[in-house]
Amino acid sequence: MTGFTLDPRITAVSIGVTGLWLSELRLINDARFPWLILVPRVHGAEEVVDLTKADRAALCEEITAVSQALLSTTGCDKLNIGALGNLVRQLHIHVVARFAADAAWPGPVWGNGTSVAYEAEERDRLITNILTALPS
């Protein structure tokens, strides 16, 4: 994991939630969607296939844990999971709680409209709920 640093374009739009075994878990600062990203702490990784098999398995289970936490915390209608990276190449995986009434439904959240920053209280409550729902 030597040399890993978060891309400043990721830190600029997100808030640290916790460090998982492989990935940094961060909340995208957009109150329109409960939207988490996982950033594996692997220097230079841009694609899922850049990870070792063991790291891919760990990532898969971290995505699962985060998915379950978002489902139980938000009661969303659907999860959207994505690894795109067309703009920011550093490997990061989106896990987004979607609602049939949300601002982008049924389209994807990526590239949709303009983000709306959280109020501090709402942000802190969501982060606390997610941390509580994650397996310890």
Next chain:
Amino acid sequence: MTGFTLDPRITAVSIGVTGLWLSELRLINDARFPWLILVPRVHGAEEVVDLTKADRAALCEEITAVSQALLSTTGCDKLNIGALGNLVRQLHIHVVARFAADAAWPGPVWGNGTSVAYEAEERDRLITNILTALPS
């Protein structure tokens, strides 16, 4: 796997490529993007978390194999991987070869414009190349 059938909205827009251990591999009939989907043969699954841990691990490795085949076959600039399902609930995972000059770049392919059906020759060549690139 009892009771599994492909959603007709998936068969309507895609062409069968092969059956992997867990998933049906299909090509989206849109010549604008080399775009594959994996559909795990698990009746009723809508979210990745609906799969068992063993099936999730298998799916992760099938996504990896398909990703590597698309990378080597197309020489694309980036892979986009996504599990959305806002319109078609049956669990299906997109693996899309993206190019900096493609019709949707840098946005996502989902919901972008109108699909362009393949010419038969181009479709068959792409499928043959993908099958050749997949581990046997």
